[in-house]
Amino acid sequence: MITEQPPPIRKILVDAPPTVAPGIAPPAGGHAATSGAAHHRRGEAGPERMTLQGLSVFYGENEAVKQVSLSIRLGEVLALIGPSGCGKTTLLRTLNRLTELTAGAQRGGTILLDGTDVDALEVTALRRRVxxxxxxxxxxxxSIFDNVAYALREQSRKRPGRSVLAPLVEDALRRAGLWDEVKDKLDAPALRLSGGQQQRLCIARAIATRPEVLLMDEPCSALDPRSTAVIEQLIGELRSDLAIVIVTHNMQQARRVGDKVAFMYLGDLVEYGPAEQIFDAPQAQRTRDYVRGVFG
Amino acid sequence: MAVTASPRPAPGKQRPKRESMADWRWGDRIAYVLCWGAGLALCAIAALIMGYMAVRGLQYLKPSLLWSHPSGEVDQSDSGGFLDPIIGTILLTIIGIAIATPIAVAAAIWVVEYGRPSGLARMVESGIEVVAGTPDIVLAIFGLALFQHGLLGWMSFTAEGGAVFGRSFLTAGAMMSLIALPMVFGATREGLQSIPAHVREASYGLGKTKIATIRRVLLPAVRPNVSTGAALGMGRIAGDTAIVVILLGATLRLEKEGGVPGLDVLKGTGSTLTSYVYNNSPAGEGNAPEKAYAAAFVLLLLVVALNFTVDLIARRGAKTGLEGTRLGAGR
Structure with missing residues (x-):
């Protein structure tokens, strides 16, 4: 019945650079990259924000992410796709050093944020920027207000009062598209909101500190289709002053929101390129099989 | 789908017969009746206790008893009320819970949030279990030995010649805290463990330290649990007799010690409703069962009120807190 057997795993060369779709320079090669790609959403991507060089993550003996090199640019949504357990969430959590919380996790390779090694940054400062x-x-x-204010309050002895924080909270809620729904009940418990509103509150909380990079780990997988549509639209709007990395299981979603798509399989970055090319003209056999639904 | 046989039952036709007890096996029937019976019997026992204590208590309870001091007259009509024991119960409960809550919450936070080395964390947990399992009379005797030590003389009073009395509200309260501590610890630990990991990660993800996360996110989240544990612990303290009889000095009235206002009461001795009931029961010296019944009824009301508070907190926690929400739903 199955005519097309997936090729053996080891055919993907671990040490080989990822297959890069034509029309785009290798990730590290500066940002003339997207110029050739006829992307209908935006023409030009901004400067490089994060650079991953030979990033590997180990859980004990198990190598969850293998020698991944990528760049994350301002004004661009990078969608990480791949089957379960392919390392995309691990990769995402490594970017703000959240994997360090997992016992036994180790990292190799370099992550640069605006040219600075993230290991050189204080972890709390890094996580406010990513x-x-x-x-x-x-x-x-x-309360709804306190959820956003919590993110804004610096860890200092002097705690800013509500009058200082209120405009910042409002700004964050507006950018997350939640202000009109909650402006009259800012002191209501946040847990009374609907699932989609809660997720937008989490987005407001995350962007309140004006980070440079926003990481999203399957942000819609617990939501209904309407809330998903709202969040996806929000991602499109937020893109203008942020670099966004989104992990998703949903290939339609990756196509809808992603400017660039990276396909991962068993820890390897198999292919990276503009969304259209990954979906319409994938270079690697694995990618072709995955986006066509042969496996995954 | 079979198309031929088994047509849908025509409307109005007899519904499938409900299973009735007549079809059960005898063993099932007996077990069923026994389970029902056990539940009803417990209700009946509770009602009986409440009812009997209410009848006897209300029979002898006069409002004046609530605000008159006890006195050592032989004639029962002159022996006063139990204002001092009521104050003693409240005071001792407050002291006990005030000592127990911070220690228990801190221990629970350490065990759940840090807990390294894990062997030590397990030791802390079994240590608290040992305390929870120790009979109160043993705690009382141990407390007496401990607080009669010269170094701890400031907690009670030192007689001429240097003997430390070791009995006071402070020493009794300190031992009472050990009774309440496992309750608060257990409730807080359960609460912390029920918070999913991604909530903590959300806080770390905002650039918050572990301490900030504990203070601003986890502690507010487990506040209903802490309150429940504290209310349960207060019920235990209010109901304990052994520690009062041995460590509170067993004076019917509050006897002050030393000259510092406030501290003199804490360093002094007194009684609680439990010791008052004990002393006035036929087993004690007072032998004034009427007053014992009246005081027991007041004590019962106090403890029942505490239990209702627990219920209330738990239910309010369910409404605004975590249960039934995405946060409590686990990963």
Whole structure:
């Protein structure tokens, strides 16, 4: 019945550079990259924000991410796709050093944020610049206002009062498209909001500190289609002043929101390029099989 | 799908017969009746206790008893009320819970959030289990030995010649805290463990430190649990007799010690409703069962009120807190 057997795993060369779709320079090669790609969403990507060089992540003996090199640019949505367990979430969590919380996780390779090694940054400072939205909407058990204010409050002895924070909170909620829905009930518990609203509150919380990069780990997988559409539209709007990396299982979503798409398989970065090319003219056999739904 | 046989039952036709007990095996029937019976019997026992104590208590309870001091008269009509024991119960409960709550919450946070080395964390947990399992009379005797030590003389009073009395509200309260501590610890630990990992990660992801996460996110989240544990612990303290009889000095009235206002009461001795009931029961010296019944009824009301508070907190926690929400739903 199955005529097209997937090729053996090891055919993907671990040490080989990822297959890069034509029309785009290799990731490290500066940002003339997208010029050739006829992307209908935007013409030009901004400067490089994060650079991954030979990034590997180990869980004990198991190498979850293998020698991945990528660049993340301002004004661009990078969608990470691949089957479950391919390392895309691990890769994402490595970018703000959240994998360090996992016992036994080790990292190799370099991650640069605006040219600075993230290991040289204080982890709290890094995470304010590289914010994250999780799979499950996870507002804190406090009021809507406090959820956003919590992110804004510096860890200093002097705690800014509400009058200082209010405009910043409003700004964050507006950018997350939630302001009109919650402006009259800012002191209501955040957990009373609907799932989609909760997730947008989490986005507001994440972008409140004006991060340079926003990481999203399957942000819509716990939401209904309408909330998903709202979030996807929001991603499109936020893109203008952020670099966004989104992990998704959903290939339609990757196509809808992604400017660039990276396909990962068993820890390897198999292919990286503009969304259209990954989906319409993939170079690697694996990618072709995956986007056509042969496996995954 | 078979198309031929088994047509849908015509409307109005007899519905499939519900299973009735007549079809059950005898063993099932007996077990069923026994389970029902056990539940009803427990309700009946609770009602009986409440009812009997209410009848006897209300029979002897006069409002004046609530605000008159006890006195050592032999004639029962002159022996006063139990204002001092009521104050003693409240005071001792507050002291005990005030000592227990911070220690228990801190221990629970350490065990759940840090817990390294894990062997030590397990030791802490079994240590608390040992404390929870220790009979209160043993705690009381141990407390007496401990607080009669010269170094701890400041907690009670030192007689001429240097003997430390070791009995006071402070020493009794310190031992009472050990009774409440496992309750608060257990409830807080459960609460912390029920918070999914991604909530903590959300806070770390915003650039917050572990301490900030504990203070601003985790502690507010487990507040209903802490309250529940504290209310349970307060019920245990209010109901304990052994520690009061041995460590509170067993004076019916509050006897102050030293000259510092406030501290003199804490360093002094007194009684609680439990010791008052004990002393006035036929087993004690007072032998004034009427007053014992009246005081027991007041004590019962106090503890039942605490239990209702627990219920209320738990239910309110369910409404605004984590249960039934995405946060409590696990990963």
């Amino acid at each position: 914010a994250m939205v999780f799979q499950q909407p996870n507002p804190f058990p406090m």
